[in-house]
Amino acid sequence: MTMYVWDYLREYEAERTDLLDAVDSVFRSGRLVLGASVRGFEDEFAAYHGIPHCVGVDNGTNAVKLGLQSLGVGPGDEVITVSNTAAPTVLAIDSVGATPVFVDVREDDFLMDTSQVADALTDRTRCLLPVHLYGQCVEMEPLAELAAVRGLPVLEDCAQAHGARRHGRLAGTFGQAAAFSFYPTKVLGAYGDAGAVLTSNDEVAGGLRRLRYYGMEETYYVVETPGHNSRLDEVQAEILRRKLARLDGYIDARRAVARRYEDGLAGTDLILPRTAAGNDHVYYVYVVRHPRRDDILELLAERGISLNVSYRWPVHTMSGFAHLGLGSGSLPVTERLADSIFSLPMYPSLTPDAQDRVIGELRDVLAKL
Template sequence: MRVPFYDIKAQYDELAAPLDKVVHEVISSGVYALGPHHNALEREIAELHGCKHGIALNSGTDALRIMMDAQGIGPGDEVITTAFTFVASTETIVQTGATPVFVDVDPSTFMIDTSLIDAAVTERTKAILPIHLFGQLCDVRGVTAAAERNSLVVLEDAAQAIGCTYEGTPSGNFGVAAGFSFYVTKNLGAAGDAGMIVTNDDEYAARARAIRIHGMGRERYYYDYVGYTSRMDEIQAAVLRVKLQRMAAWNERRAEIAAIYLDRLSGLDLPLPSIQPGNNHTWHQFAVTTPRRNELMPFLRERQVDSMIYYPVPLHFHAPYARFGGGEGSLPETERISREVLNLPIHPHLTDEQVEHVARSVVDFFA
């Protein structure tokens, strides 16, 4: 039985009629940027996260970069973050001229170990960039407490955390701003690249909006900041608005799949993901860890089960970022997890039969 890791085509098949209609509507309108769907999506995502402002952008990476610029982070500054993540989290810090300072992760969550933040603070530290990973929030209480103790700004990397909450409060409310990715594989995915910043700070929102369009703040052709071309295309906004109506149902299906995995795999010597107290979980990924990862992955492939490794090499081991790390052994949990992590299929268009096949295959391997 073939089990694909992603099935983006299935999303289209489910929503073909409304997607075709809205794409034709946009193309025939002649309004391709900053149009009604773009403006409505900003309001809808901001409302979903209980924030005043949404700033739609052309990628989640640009969301992180513009968040840095709008906060004034630059050369001489340090930003505390983690190395078990997608590269955008670190590269956007480096692009500003600032220095990423890596701390290790909590082995139960793969996210920032907040007990290590204070020791990483120096007189140059300006911000903390916590990364909400795999569909739930990090220890936001620990992050915000550390930020308050050390007078630091919090900028949330919420690329994988659309709709995630802690004690009912959504991402975007634990710092100055949060950045989301709508890449095609996300729980809410565009038909290409797209991203967004949410914030409750009026002045910050005004800066971010200006920076996304060449730094034009006051009026057209008057430049207040060095900026970018980072508008979200109107077609992407329209596609996202259609899919947003299905996101809650798709997340419910992800939770059903996770429940099957958790039940079927519970008797194995295999650490399974957990929902942290106070969090909901949108199950962007279902990640297990095992020292036998490099045997399990080809075994699953023989059973026609796709799996992925997020992330195989921690960022402080990559050539462009090695100078910011302490070398091998400096982040022991990050390094161990990178050696052992394996992500199982959990997209919402899997059938129960496919999910059971994945679970049986993992059980058979360990048996």
């Protein structure tokens, strides 16, 4: 039987009764759009972070897009971010008419190299968009200091960092706003697309609520400013409410999986994940490195273990962003990592036996390279 980097079926069986009750409760409520479940999840997710406002939206890409718009980012502006991320981060920047400006990442933990941000600033820079990648936080202290000096807002991309902390502080609580995805694979995942934006700013929160609802506030027929149809679905919101109560347990389980990998792969020539000083990693994905990555993936696939790469093609190398003019060598660390990284199976319900199979097959493949 083929193993993949993510599987939800065992977890679903364990939580099936509660999840089906969540769906039934919405269908019996008499309100299917922007009802009690969305309001309840928004309140509870905001409370989890100690933040006043959470605005639920339809997916993580639009969480970034609406977050940018709510901060006043638009055509002609520049947004500083990284190329070692999922393409939606950059697509959201493009969708508001802004230009992504990339800085490189750090080789040891794959996170934004914040020391490069100051040199990337121009008079068109309108926002800093750090990506909390793979389950841990960017080094936010120098970024926040720079943003304060230059009067720039920070929008955190937290799609891969639910529950991650830096010096005890949760991802999503450092900037003016923070975008989350609840795609099913995430640390806190829905059973379909869903997203949210956190903010402590009343004005930003009001703008977000209008933007997700056609640009309307209280009266359906009056558009106050052009917006979108980007509402969080009631069913997904109720599922997320139930799963939010289990989030810390999911994180504990992921860390246990990470510890088993660390023990089981010790002594190999794989480069294992490094947690940056001050960070508490939640292991959205477990990313390792090896110079013969492609050979390893091919041999493991022959043994029924199908792995993936996050991310094989940095955004700046994609044909869709050729207009940025960033050729090979523009971001040397990002490009070097893309040739060697790959992800091992990582999800809370991964059993020790299944993980031992991955470790055993991987060790055997490495020994025969």
